[in-house]
Amino acid sequence: MADPKLHVTDQEGKRHTLVGISGWRVMEVIRDYGLPIKAECGGALECATCHVYVAPEWLEKLPEKSEEEEERLDDAFEVEDNSRLSCQILMSEALDGLEVTLAPGSEP
Template sequence: MGVIHVTDRAGQRHTLEAVEGWRVMEIIRDWGLPIEGLCGGACECATCHVFVAEEWMDKLFPPTEEEENQLDTVVTKPSSRLSCQILWTPELDGLEVTLAPST
């Protein structure tokens, strides 16, 4: 087990326990923070859009073409990712993300 740090849309920071192999979207949702994830993690809706802290970007697998296509449907930053496409591993202990504005 480890943790991720999530800043919600109101600017409040939450430290959440994370389980290896779970999608970051699932961790955030299961702790009750307001993330939609309407497609359930199928990379089809972009409602789990987050901004990843810059220092963590190089530790993530690059986005797939499918993820990039979904990110093209929302207002993004260079640190934008779909949290359903980030699988938590011990190497991501301490990961910092911020929930993107609702679309």
């Protein structure tokens, strides 16, 4: 199967389609494409600067939030029910077509 695609809407509202690699964190794919994501702790669950909103239809297909991720989201802003830290979502064939939006506070 082809590499899973990822659709990312940036803070300006522009939608980008990225090609992910299974096993990569969504945050890493977004960063690799040079889109504006701060992700300053590099996936250590220490900063909440890779905060994204996941399109509602994808929410149930994602692995559940850990307690650590929920706690770290306390340091993010404008947190919604579909808020996730993109360093905690691994790309996979099952997530081909995943749709996320970069949240305020994730810009570099």
